[in-house]
Structures are given as C-alpha cells and as structure tokens.
Amino acid sequence: MPLIVISGYPSSGKTYRASQLNTFFNEKIRNSSDPRIQRLKVHHINNQTLGLSRDVYHTARAEKDARAAESSAVKRFLTRDDIIIADGLNYIKGFRGRNGTTLTGPEVHVGTPADKCRAINNELLADSQKDGGYTEEDFENLVFRFEEPNGMTRWDSPLFTVLYDDETPPFEQIWDAMVGSDGKAKVVRPNQATVLKPATEQNYLYELDKTTSDILTQIMSWQKDHPGEGGGEVAIPDVDKVIELPASPTTLPQLQRLRRAFISLNRQHSLSKSRIKDLFVDYLNDSFQQ
Ligand SMILES: Nc1ncnc2c1ncn2[C@@H]1O[C@H](COP(=O)(O)OP(=O)(O)OP(=O)(O)O)[C@@H](O)[C@H]1O
Known part of the structure; x- marks a missing residue:
C-alpha cells in the first residue's frame, strides 16, 4: 500500500497535517463496507x-542514524x-524518493512560508510546555537545505x-490518488496530465x-x-495603483x-x-470602499 510523504520546512505543520490525514483515513476505513478497505x-x-529528538539535525552522523x-x-x-504516513526527515529529494522503497503514493507539501515557520518555531522554543522548535542554527540550516x-x-x-490557512488537506483527492475503488494502491504515472497539474498548482x-x-x-x-492616522495611500512596488486605506485603520485579522x-x-x-499583485490591490480597494 502507499507511502504518503509529508514535506515542508521545519515547524511548518507537517505533524499537524499528518494527524488530520491519519484521522481522515481511519474514518474512511471505519465507514467502508468493502472488506479490502476495512x-x-x-x-x-x-x-x-x-x-528521536530534533537535535539529530545538529550533526550529520546523528541525522544519518535517524534517517x-x-x-x-x-x-x-x-x-x-x-498505509504509511511519513512526516519527518523529508528535506532531501533523494530521501523523498519513497525512502528507498518501491512504494508509490502521494506527496503532501505543507506550503507554509519560511517567515511563518520561523515565527512558529520561535513560539515553540519560548513555550516550555510545548514540544517542538529547533535551535535557530538548525532551523535556518534546514530551511536552506x-x-x-x-x-x-x-x-x-x-x-x-496545503497552505497554512487551509482548514484541511484535500482529503478526498489524496484518498482517490492512493486507493482505487478496488482497494488496491493506485499507481499514477508521472507523465499523466493529472500529475502535470499539481506541479504548476x-x-x-x-x-x-x-x-x-x-x-x-x-x-x-x-x-x-x-x-x-486613518486613510492614506500605500504604494506597492511594481503596481500602478496605490492601496487606498479606509478612514479607520484596518486590523490584521480584517486583512x-x-x-x-x-x-x-x-x-x-x-x-x-x-497579475496577482494588481488584482489583490484592486480587490482590497473595492473591499475598503464597501
Ligand atoms: N495550519 C495550522 N493551523 C493551526 N496551527 C498550526 C497549523 N500548522 C501548524 N500549526 C501549529 O504549529 C506548531 C508546529 O506544527 P507541527 O509540529 O505540526 O510542525 P512540523 O512541521 O511537524 O514540525 P517539525 O519540523 O518539528 O516536525 C504546532 O503547535 C501546530 O499545532
């Protein structure tokens, strides 16, 4: 059966997404009447x-053993x-190649941007009640690699x-890519159009x-x-129009x-x-005028 590899920066939410997938898959299995799925x-x-501790990334030797x-x-x-969900040590392409096995399966990329991951990592380091966070040096090194x-x-x-603000990964699509209606692992060939789409996506x-x-x-x-100050105009590099702020200052949650x-x-x-920049500036201006 398939191996699902979760990739993403350190502290990006890989375990968070892997746990969501774990719950979803178990639910799907529990609710199925097909003995092959059950x-x-x-x-x-x-x-x-x-x-394994997060310190394994501190030395090449410990990292190799962890891998x-x-x-x-x-x-x-x-x-x-x-069904295997692997959510660690996926920083290197060679390792993502299904861990040296012949297994196939989808990859779920947790696309949280590095700045957001850095902020989460710092919060985790500052909170001794929570498990998580890498030393600054290890964090930057893993982002770089x-x-x-x-x-x-x-x-x-x-x-x-899956983006940080998405409530869940695209569960059904992932399930479908992984388990055919016959309950067997699906092999999706890389030259199929379905695969080209997620790349640009x-x-x-x-x-x-x-x-x-x-x-x-x-x-x-x-x-x-x-x-x-309420109002005011914010110029965004490479965008012709400026953002015209509303009379009362906007808050981050509103934005x-x-x-x-x-x-x-x-x-x-x-x-x-x-085009994204232009359209988003237009969208904000329209929203502020309402
Ligand atoms: N999309 C999200 N919405 C809300 N909280 C999130 C989200 N993603 C991550 N978090 C929170 O951020 C913290 C770090 O997430 P998580 O442990 O899943 O990251 P990770 O990528 O698995 O980290 P590591 O690199 O250490 O394995 C956790 O407290 C988690 O609950």
Whole structure:
C-alpha cells in the first residue's frame, strides 16, 4: 500500500497535517463496507513516534542514524494492507524518493512560508510546555537545505499542496490518488496530465500565498509608521495603483479575512505574479470602499 510523504520546512505543520490525514483515513476505513478497505491499517511515522529528538539535525552522523531508523520503520510496514504516513526527515529529494522503497503514493507539501515557520518555531522554543522548535542554527540550516518539491518528477508526484490557512488537506483527492475503488494502491504515472497539474498548482498556490501575504505586511508596516492616522495611500512596488486605506485603520485579522477570500476566489486560476499583485490591490480597494 502507499507511502504518503509529508514535506515542508521545519515547524511548518507537517505533524499537524499528518494527524488530520491519519484521522481522515481511519474514518474512511471505519465507514467502508468493502472488506479490502476495512483491512487497511494506517501508520503515522515521524521523529516523535520513533522517539528521536530534533537535535539529530545538529550533526550529520546523528541525522544519518535517524534517517536509517525512519527508513527501517517504513520498511516494517510493506504489506499491501498498510498505509504509511511519513512526516519527518523529508528535506532531501533523494530521501523523498519513497525512502528507498518501491512504494508509490502521494506527496503532501505543507506550503507554509519560511517567515511563518520561523515565527512558529520561535513560539515553540519560548513555550516550555510545548514540544517542538529547533535551535535557530538548525532551523535556518534546514530551511536552506529544503528542496522545493516538483510534481513533474517521479519522486514528488502526485503532489498536493496545503497552505497554512487551509482548514484541511484535500482529503478526498489524496484518498482517490492512493486507493482505487478496488482497494488496491493506485499507481499514477508521472507523465499523466493529472500529475502535470499539481506541479504548476503548487508553485502557483505558493505565489498566491506569498504575494498576498507580502502585501499585508506592507500595509501593516505603513500603518505602524503612521500611527493613529486613518486613510492614506500605500504604494506597492511594481503596481500602478496605490492601496487606498479606509478612514479607520484596518486590523490584521480584517486583512487576513480579505486575503483568505481572495485566495479562495483565485486558487483555481493560474495568474502571473504581477497579475496577482494588481488584482489583490484592486480587490482590497473595492473591499475598503464597501
Ligand atoms: N495550519 C495550522 N493551523 C493551526 N496551527 C498550526 C497549523 N500548522 C501548524 N500549526 C501549529 O504549529 C506548531 C508546529 O506544527 P507541527 O509540529 O505540526 O510542525 P512540523 O512541521 O511537524 O514540525 P517539525 O519540523 O518539528 O516536525 C504546532 O503547535 C501546530 O499545532
């Protein structure tokens, strides 16, 4: 059965998404009347379930041992009735190649931008009650080494991207990519059109997320420099129109709501980066005037 690889920056929410998938798969299995589906077992494997500390990334030797531990854990579940969710140590393409096995399966890329991951990581480090967070050096090193997945390649396909603000990963699509109606693992060949789509989709969603997020940062920083002032115009580099702020200062939650609505409206399209900027500025101006 398939191996689902969860990829993403450190502290990006890989375990959070893997747990959601774990719950969803178990529900799907419990509710199925097909004995071939009912037989399936889900295994969630990561550093924590293997009892490995995040410090393993500090030295090459410890990291190599950790990788071997994960690889052998995966290989323990190579029967056709096992679904494996691997959510650790996916920083290197070679390793994402299904952990040296012949298994196929979808890759779920947690597309949280590096700045957001850094903020989450710092919060985790500051909160001794919570498990998580890498030292600053390890965090930056892992971000630097991370290789963006590319759905055109065999080892990263089929690829599904989940953004921080998405409530859940695309459950049904992932299930469908993984388990056919006959309960057997589906093999999706990388040259199929279905695979080409997620590749552009993942880059596009990333651009949509990042570009709109950057514009919010520019608005918030403008408001910080002009405290107590309502209105005002914010110029965004490479965009002809300016953002005309409303009479009373906007808050980050208000802006985030608008950004999420804009992303939902445009996630099915494929706009160029400059077009995203232009359209988002228009969208904000329209919303502020209402
Ligand atoms: N989309 C999200 N919505 C709300 N909280 C989130 C989201 N993604 C992550 N978090 C929170 O951020 C923190 C870090 O997430 P998580 O542990 O899943 O990251 P990770 O990528 O698995 O980290 P690591 O690199 O250490 O394995 C957790 O407290 C988690 O609950």
